[in-house]
Amino acid sequence: MARVAFLLAGQGAQKPGMGRSLYDHSPAARALFDTLEAIRPGTLEMCFSGSAQELSQTANTQPCVFAVDMACAAAAQEAGLVPAFLAGFSLGELAGVALSGMLPVEDAFRLVIRRAELMDECAKAHPGAMLAVLKLDAVHVEALAREFSQVYPVNYNSPGQTVVACASEEADAFAGRVQAEGGRAMRLKVSGGFHSPFMQNAQAGLAEALKSAPLAAPRIPLYANQTAQPYSLETARECLAGQVAHPVRWQQTIENLIAAGAESFLELGPGATLAGLGKRIAPDHAFLNAEDMSGIEAAAQALL
Numbered sequence: 001m002a003r004v005a006f007l008l009a010g011q012g013a014q015k016p017g018m019g020r021s022l023y024d025h026s027p028a029a030r031a032l033f034d035t036l037e038a039i040r041p042g043t044l045e046m047c048f049s050g051s052a053q054e055l056s057q058t059a060n061t062q063p064c065v066f067a068v069d070m071a072c073a074a075a076a077q078e079a080g081l082v083p084a085f086l087a088g089f090s091l092g093e094l095a096g097v098a099l100s101g102m103l104p105v106e107d108a109f110r111l112v113i114r115r116a117e118l119m120d121e122c123a124k125a126h127p128g129a130m131l132a133v134l135k136l137d138a139v140h141v142e143a144l145a146r147e148f149s150q151v152y153p154v155n156y157n158s159p160g161q162t163v164v165a166c167a168s169e170e171a172d173a174f175a176g177r178v179q180a181e182g183g184r185a186m187r188l189k190v191s192g193g194f195h196s197p198f199m200q201n202a203q204a205g206l207a208e209a210l211k212s213a214p215l216a217a218p219r220i221p222l223y224a225n226q227t228a229q230p231y232s233l234e235t236a237r238e239c240l241a242g243q244v245a246h247p248v249r250w251q252q253t254i255e256n257l258i259a260a261g262a263e264s265f266l267e268l269g270p271g272a273t274l275a276g277l278g279k280r281i282a283p284d285h286a287f288l289n290a291e292d293m294s295g296i297e298a299a300a301q302a303l304l
Helices: 020-025 027-039 043-049 058-078 092-099 105-125 138-145 168-180 197-210 236-245 250-260 273-281 293-303
Strands: 004-008 083-088 128-134 151-158 161-167 184-187 264-268 286-290
Touching: 004 058, 004 092, 004 273, 020 027, 020 043, 020 058, 020 293, 027 043, 027 058, 027 105, 043 058, 058 092, 058 105, 058 264, 058 286, 058 293, 083 092, 083 250, 092 105, 092 236, 105 197, 105 236, 128 151, 128 168, 138 151, 138 161, 138 168, 151 250, 151 273, 161 168, 168 184, 197 236, 250 273, 264 273, 264 293, 273 286, 286 293
Parallel strands: 004 083, 004 264, 264 286
Antiparallel strands: 128 161, 128 184, 151 161
16 A cells, blocks of 8 residues: 555535434444544534534534544544554644544544634634635735735645635735735635634633643654644644644645655545645645545545
């Protein structure tokens, strides 16, 4: 089997009905879902039957997407797929923390629930917006952001795609500057300016929650959003707390994974956003996605 990196989906990929086929057809996924349901009753119903509006609320989105990420990973491992590397986008990094053995899945889930509460509180206290900027390189986006008082590049996704977080009142003016420079700005359906200074209180709250977390050294290399480098036990608390208020360096993460020996990539969780970004970052590598049992089966056939 090629050396595979598991990529764990983040907030924004949620959809009604996600995870249902995994629960129905994978004993490993069912056991995982049942474990998380016991901690946060109602999670299964929200994943399987919740409306798009319910799932879009940060306090619901993060626990539900984490549950589906972990269920997908359980089903993939049950099918014989073994990750050589791990990386997760934003929230997905917490699934990576559990998969790497840094935290038991129950503790990681409790941390996700707390993370969602803290980020939701920040979003309400400091209303912000996020815009995906297309057709301009990251350096150009950084230069435009400096023209504004509260615009921050926060997701370095792929060549020609950088996401910014900004104060709501600056969103339209920034989008106009992007258009004037030949780019395109798309407003994202999120409730706050994530991975920016707007989330500093969430960072502080997570740092407090992590003081008592039983962290262990990762058994599988897990690449951090904040540094695009593998986690170490010494830096884990700082990286996990700081992640919410600092940029996601996704393009660099994929490039570093390839340099470390990753040959194929499997996105696990709802949607196919990360596989799509990967194909733009490294078109000569295989990027697959699996969000249900048919996807798991196809991935196993392709990679084993």
